[in-house]
Amino acid sequence: MITFEQASVRYGERLALDSLSWHMNEGECVVFLGPSGAGKTTILRLITHEAQPTSGSVTVGTFVGGRLPRAHRALLRRTLGIVYEDFRLLNDRTIFENVALPVRVAGKFADEDVEPRVMFALDEVGLKDKQNAFPDELSAGERQKAAIARAIVNRPAVVLADEPTGALEKKSAEEVLALLRRIHSEGAALLLVTTRTEVAEALPARVLMLEDGRIVSGEPGMPAPPPGAESAPWTVEALGWSKEDEDTRGAETVPPEPERIVPEPAPVPPAAEPVDHSERKL
Amino acid sequence: MHGYYFKEASRSFKQHRGVAYAAIVVLTAALALTGMFLLLTYNAQEALSMMGDRREMIVYLKDEVDDAARALLTTKLQDLYGSVTYVSKAQAWEEMRQQVGDPSLLDAVQDNPLPASLRIRLKPALLMPDSMDAAAHQVAAFPEVEDVRYGAEWVRRLDQLSAGLRLGTLVIGCIVALAVVFVLHNTIRLTVLARRQQVEVMSRLGATDGFIAWPFVLEAMFEAALSALLALGLVFGLQQALAPHLFGIAFLPPLWAAAFMAAAVALAWFAAWLALSRVLRAIGP
Numbered sequence: 299m300i301t302f303e304q305a306s307v308r309y310g311e312r313l314a315l316d317s318l319s320w321h322m323n324e325g326e327c328v329v330f331l332g333p334s335g336a337g338k339t340t341i342l343r344l345i346t347h348e349a350q351p352t353s354g355s356v357t358v359g360t361f362v363g364g365r366l367p368r369a370h371r372a373l374l375r376r377t378l379g380i381v382y383e384d385f386r387l388l389n390d391r392t393i394f395e396n397v398a399l400p401v402r403v404a405g406k407f408a409d410e411d412v413e414p415r416v417m418f419a420l421d422e423v424g425l426k427d428k429q430n431a432f433p434d435e436l437s438a439g440e441r442q443k444a445a446i447a448r449a450i451v452n453r454p455a456v457v458l459a460d461e462p463t464g465a466l467e468k469k470s471a472e473e474v475l476a477l478l479r480r481i482h483s484e485g486a487a488l489l490l491v492t493t494r495t496e497v498a499e500a501l502p503a504r505v506l507m508l509e510d511g512r513i514v515s516g517e518p519g520m521p522a523p524p525p526g527a528e529s530a531p532w533t534v535e536a537l538g539w540s541k542e543d544e545d546t547r548g549a550e551t552v553p554p555e556p557e558r559i560v561p562e563p564a565p566v567p568p569a570a571e572p573v574d575h576s577e578r579k580l
Numbered sequence: 581m582h583g584y585y586f587k588e589a590s591r592s593f594k595q596h597r598g599v600a601y602a603a604i605v606v607l608t609a610a611l612a613l614t615g616m617f618l619l620l621t622y623n624a625q626e627a628l629s630m631m632g633d634r635r636e637m638i639v640y641l642k643d644e645v646d647d648a649a650r651a652l653l654t655t656k657l658q659d660l661y662g663s664v665t666y667v668s669k670a671q672a673w674e675e676m677r678q679q680v681g682d683p684s685l686l687d688a689v690q691d692n693p694l695p696a697s698l699r700i701r702l703k704p705a706l707l708m709p710d711s712m713d714a715a716a717h718q719v720a721a722f723p724e725v726e727d728v729r730y731g732a733e734w735v736r737r738l739d740q741l742s743a744g745l746r747l748g749t750l751v752i753g754c755i756v757a758l759a760v761v762f763v764l765h766n767t768i769r770l771t772v773l774a775r776r777q778q779v780e781v782m783s784r785l786g787a788t789d790g791f792i793a794w795p796f797v798l799e800a801m802f803e804a805a806l807s808a809l810l811a812l813g814l815v816f817g818l819q820q821a822l823a824p825h826l827f828g829i830a831f832l833p834p835l836w837a838a839a840f841m842a843a844a845v846a847l848a849w850f851a852a853w854l855a856l857s858r859v860l861r862a863i864g865p
Binding site for chain 2: 346348368369372373374375376377378380386388390399400402403404405409448
C-alpha cells in the first residue's frame with residue numbers, strides 16, 4: 299500500500315531522511331517513533347506529496363513515485379485521512395462545516411448526502427452534539443476528535459496521524475488513541491508518528507524507531523503482495539480512486555462510489571452506541 | 581456543489597469587506613470613466629449617423645437638357661447611385677426665396693438664374709468620402725451634367741471625427757481594462773493570502789485548484805458586476821444631468837449596457853484566474 303524505496307530527503311546541508319526503505323500493507327498499523335528532527339513528519343509529507351524525495355521513490359497505492367500533476371496529487375490526498383498535532387481546523391466555520399469539507403472536496407456526494415455522512419462521522423467521535431460549535435469553543439481534545447472525524451468522514455484507505463496527542467492532556471490523549479484504535483480495528487490502515495513511547499505502546503502497531511532519518515529498530519516490512527492477491531477493502535483500488543479515473547474523466551470528476559466497508563452513514567442510527575473508551579488505557 | 585461555491589464566495593466577501601469595498605470603489609471609478617466615454621461615443625455616433633443619412637449629392641443640369649434626356653439620366657443615376665429627386669428651376673427658385681426670407685431682396689433679379697438639378701440620396705455603400713469622390717467624378721462625366729456638389733470637405737471631417745471618437749473610446753477602454761485586471765488581480769491575491777490557512781487545509785484534504793479557486797473567482801466576478809452596475813448608475817446620473825442642456829443626449833441602449841457589464845465580468849474572471857493560478861501554486865504544497 300505504502301512503499302518507500304531508498305527514499306532520501308535533503309534540506310540544504312541537512313539529510314532529513316537517509317535512504318529509507320519500508321513498506322506498509324493494507325489495514326496495517328505502523329508507528330514511527332523517534333525524537334524531534336528524526337524525519338517523522340517528512341515521511342508523512344512524502345506520502346501526501348507535500349515534499350518530494352531527493353532520491354529514491356515513494357509509492358502510495360496506485361500512485362507510483364515521482365512528481366505528480368496537481369490534479370493527481372489532489373486525488374491521492376482524497377484517499378488519505380490526515381490528523382495533525384495542531385488540528386488545522388478552520389476557525390471561521392462550525393465543526394459540522396469543518397467535517398463536511400472533505401465530503402464536498404470529494405465532489406461525489408449530492409448536497410443532501412453530506413449531512414448524514416458528516417453526522418455519522420461526528421457520532422463516531424462523540425461530537426454529534428457539538429456540530430454547531432466553532433473550534434474555539436471546544437477543548438483541545440474535542441478539537442482533535444473533530445479533526446479525526448474530518449479525517450475519516452470519507453472512509454479513507456489510510457489514516458495518517460502526525461503526533462495526534464501532542465497537544466492534549468492525558469485523558470483527552472487516551473480518548474483520541476482509543477478512537478484511532480477503533481478506526482483501525484474497523485479496517486483502516488493507520489500510520490502514526492510520535493515522539494512518545496506510551497503512544498506507540500497504546501496501539502496494536504508495528505513500531506519503527508527512527509533516528510537521524512534512518513530506521514534503527516523495528517521491522518521495515520514485507521514487499522507488496524503479488525499481483526492478483528485478494529486486496530483488503532480499505533485500499534486505494536477498492537475505494538475506486540485511480541489515476542486513470544482522473545485521466546479519463548478530468549480533474550473535477552470523481553470515481554464511482556466504492557463499496558462500503560462500514561455501515562452506510564444514512565440513516566444515522568437513532569441511538570448510536572457510545573464509544574467505549576475504557577477498553578484500553580495508556 | 582454550486583451552492584457551496586456561492587456560499588463560500590459570500591463568506592469570503594463578508595470576511596474581507598474592507599478589501600472588497602476598496603476594490604469596488606476603484607473599479608467603479610475606472611468603469612464609470614469608460615462608461616462616460618461610451619455615452620459620448622454612442623451619442624456622437626447617433627448624431628453623426630443622422631447627419632450621414634442626410635448626405636446627398638446635387639447634380640446640376642445644363643439648361644438645354646430636355647425632359648427625355650433628364651428622365652434617361654435619372655434612371656441611370658437611380659440604378660447606379662441611389663434614389664433621385666428632380667428639382668426644377670422653378671422649385672429651386674422657390675426654395676431660394678424661402679431661404680432668403682425677404683422676397684424684396686430677389687426682386688432685382690429678372691430671370692431665374694438657378695439651374696434644374698437632380699438630388700441623389702446615395703446608397704449606404706457610397707457614403708464614405710472616397711466612394712463619394714469617385715461617384716461625383718463619374719456623374720460629372722455625363723454630358724447632361726453642368727456641375728456636381730456634395731460637400732466633400734464636410735463629409736471628410738465628419739468621418740474623421742467619428743473615427744477619432746471610436747479610437748479614443750478604444751484607447752480609454754484598453755487602459756481601463758488593464759486597470760480593472762490589475763485591481764482585481766491584486767484584490768484576489770490579497771484575499772487568497774488572507775485565507776492562506778484555509779487554502780492550505782483544503783489543498784491537504786485533496787481539493788483541486790478549481791475547487792479552491794471558484795469561490796474567489798465568483799467573488800471577483802460579483803465585485804466587477806456590482807462595480808459595473810454602479811458605474812452605469814453614475815453614467816445614467818450624468819446623462820440625466822446633461823439632458824436639459826444637451827438636447828437629444830440619450831442613455832446607453834440596453835445592448836450596450838449589457839455588453840459593458842459582460843465585459844467587466846469577463847475581465848474579472850480573467851484577472852481572478854490569473855491571480856489564482858500563481859498564488860495557489862505558491863501556497864498549495
